[in-house]
Amino acid sequence: MxxxxxxxxxxxxxxxxxxxxxxxxxxxxxxxxxxxxxxxYLEESYEETSVPNIVTSVLADYRGYDTMFETVVIFCAGITVLIVLRRTHRRRAKVISPRPERPGADIILQTAARLLVPMMQLFALYVVAHGHHSPGGGFQGGVILGSSLILLALSYDIQMALHRFKEKLVLLFSAGGVLLYAAIGLACLFLGRNFLAYGAWAALLGISEPEAHSHGMLGVEIGVAITVLCIMFSLYIDLASGGDLDEGL
Amino acid sequence: MTWDASLLWQFDLLILPMVIICAIAALSFKDLVSCAVISGAFSFLMCLLWTEMLAVDVAFTEAAVGAGVSTVLLLGTALHVKRKSKD
Structure with missing residues (x-):
């Protein structure tokens, strides 16, 4: 073999x-x-979208439809893991997985995490907002936001992280991010343009069309970041606790 | 005009063997936790390679997703299944 x-x-x-x-x-x-x-793209994208980072303008504007369904794929992956692993009181598992031994609270680790988490979240917000000018954007910023919550769950425990960000809210927001993306696209449709043609927002917001493209991209990047943040956190809490959300690693 | 692809061949020569070593090591180790950590190292080396190819956006994603979150997810999974791989 x-x-x-x-x-x-x-x-x-x-x-x-x-x-x-x-x-x-x-x-x-x-x-x-x-x-x-x-x-x-190299010659026209700055005039058309007023975004200096061409990667972002291609990803979120010219190829906005692709990016939307990439976000949907991430959403589906998170939901699938949830369906397979999540165990509630009504749905007890027959197999009890071997749980790793958990030593007591480590004060050095927890203090370091407490200092790091706000920095990570601030940096993630910068990455999302500054994706127009430098490498970054919704996916990367969302992953960093998600890993800040994972760090919290790792250094304290899953219960503490879930106390800050309830599971119901996590799932609600993970769908909300995709819906925000789709809503921005649909609004363009109702304003008389194609789906995800952000130029339609120009008249409504009273700005020039390239600026409307730039703002539209920021909107969809925020939607992507919300979905990725929630799905990463949901993946971690389900995988690390074996589905019962009691204890993590 | 032809592109001079050997812009940073010394760097390539340093990173590429390490990528291959990491890939083989991740497949051949029996302990799943070591495999998870090595795949994180693999992602980090790939991130360096993307940076060298001037694909900074891809490198950023690789660093955040590949070396960061997916290592943690693999570790979390490896601790819950049997730690020793059979083959």
Whole structure:
């Protein structure tokens, strides 16, 4: 069995290496990916969206539909883990998983976490808000926000983190982030443009159209950040406690 | 115009063997907790590679998701299943 697996992997590896020879060189301006659309984005995106970071403008504006469903995928992944693992009092599990030994509270760890968590959250908000100008955006900021809550749950315990952020609220907000994204897109539809064509907001907010694109992107990034934050936290509390939310790692 | 892809080949030469070592180690270790930690190290090295290729947005995501959260999630899962892998 093991030899067959090794053989299959070797054959696949050789095939992949042969295929990799045909890939364009890194950063090749003549590669198919960069001859059709890249020039347009590089030249026009600042005039059209007033966002200096082209990655953000492509991700949240030109490819906004993709990003919306990426957020939906994250939401679905979180919900699936919840469905499989979550155990309530009514739905007792037959198998009791071996719970790792938990030593008593560590005051150094808890004080350090208490100092770190606000810094992490502030930095995450900066990453979300500054995604227009520097690397970052909703996904990264949401993950950092989520990991600040995970740090809280790791250094204290899950109960303490859940006391600050109830499970019901976590699930409500994880759906709310996606809905916020979709609502911004739908509003454009009702204002007489295409879905997620943020230019429609210009007349309503009294700003120029590129600025409306920029604000629309900020709105959807906030939606993404909320969903990612809630799903990351929900994934952690379900996986680390084995589904009963009593104790974590 | 052709692009000079050997911009930072010394850096590549340093990082790429470590990436391969990490990948093989993560597959061959029996202890799942060590595997989780090594996959975190793998993500961190990949993050360095993305930075070197000037894909800073991707590197940021790799650092936050790959090296940060997913390591914690893997550790949390590894402690709840049997720690020793069979193969």
């Amino acid at each position: 093991k030899k067959t697996a090794l053989l299959i992997i070797a054959v696949l590896g050789i095939l992949l290496l042969r295929a990799a020879e045909d890939l364009p060189f890194w950063g090749d301006p003549q590669s198919p990916a960069s001859v059709h659309l890249s020039d347009y």
